[in-house]
Amino acid sequence: MALPTEKIVSDWRRDGAACLRQVFDQAWLDLLEEGVETSRIAPSELSKDYAKDGEGSFFTDHAMHRRVPQIRDFIANSPIAEIGARLLEAEKVNLIDDHLLVKEPGTANPTYWHQDQPYFNFVGEDYCSFWIPLDPVDETNGTLRFVIGSHLWKKEFKPVLIGKGEVVEQADKFDGLAPDIDGNPNDYETRTWDLTPGDCLAFHGKMLHGAYPNLSSGSPRRAISIRLTGDDIVWHPRQYAPAESDQPGLTPGGPIDCEDYPIVWPVDQQTI
Template sequence: MEEAETFRRDGVVLLRGLFADHVETLRAGVTRNMAEPGPHAAENLKPGEGGRFFDDYCNWSRIPEFEAVIRDGPAARAAADLMGSRTVQLFHDHVLVKEPGTAKPTPWHQDAPYYFVEGMQTVSFWSPLDPVGDATLRCVAGSHRWPRQVLPTRWLAETDFYADGGDYMPVPDPDAEGMDIREWPMEPGDAVAFTFGTLHGARGNRSDTRRRAFSLRLVGDDARYVARPGPTSPPFPGHGMQPGDRLREDWFPTILHR
């Protein structure tokens, strides 16, 4: 599978039309999510910054549209193929909405340092529910193989996520440093697949249309719980797992087993 080879080599690959049959369902889910935000919902703009940058995660169990696409859609099979994994476990869902005229970019970051899971078999799908050009996802090819992970930061406060960040490298500037940035104009239902270790970000939405995106985080056979220097995001308090444990099935269900 050519896409799987690209994914494992570069840490990112474009899958045209992966969610094409589920765009309307996901749009309905995003509408419900924004009308009924969950406990992790955030507004990511400071006073005086124009537009609106909303995000929320971990809502699949209360948003039936999300659960239907996760369980019955194509993501699990695609994830197994890309990761080379027999099993696929759900980690969490994530909605990101930039209204027209939202200049604030999504900061460059890797997902892995925010999470309490480690392993080579991880994948995130980022799928726009509106046509995107300039505000598309941007990923740095090969960054999943860097010897040190990037220090996570808080998007609104712009502060370090962990007090002890000595094991992490500072956030780089891929544009200034001439890194290999992969980005594509995308249609609703297209998807970018990337590993938890792939550095990624997005420009602001300066267009006159919304940019709604649905993201899905999945893990495979080798994913294990790992302790971080502080509370993770998502926090999942009271999970009871110890380093080296597989993610608990009652919280992170297996959605495919080959």
């Protein structure tokens, strides 16, 4: 197993995103693919399709590990939890969400620029999303885009619906809207990576990121974002967040351990 090197850890702390090459072998990818296809056949009530006018499909769903054994198995037993612990330099790692993001060929929706953290019921810095593609991806079929260093701006922007760009108006206590990155390309350093299955992208919760549309004619882009947190994360309910913000067992400012946010690392303390 290829754990992140010290250089990768320091790159991701500095830049807010890093590419981890060939961290999942074919057996893990096969299991994940089986889980993703099973999830797509039986979507949950949290699923959405953002495609404009029914052209193509930008399908999303959440928390598949609760109902799809292969996804649970991947999160509990593949290298992902240890990679998360290494990158977050954490004693304990919780799973916050597993988020399916499938952009079919011929889908004009970009993924709008956003940060992840404002969608979730917690605050802290030790948050990392691992975006794991099951297909080769590049700019033509929807690879991710990042604004390098934006996780250090000390700003949190209002969340938007990622496939539509509509602002979540209820979310009022933020630093306004994300800046217009594409309208001012010289003002921001953006970065993308081409990926093959086995690679993944790791990025911070306050990292401004988006993705290209999938304008290819025949290259699907199936990906799952596994979102992990480390030691400094505390409960901070936000009523508009899509995840359950009513957790009677949790106290604002206290730890997030509960059934919805299971421990995945260390292995002997797993509650997933």
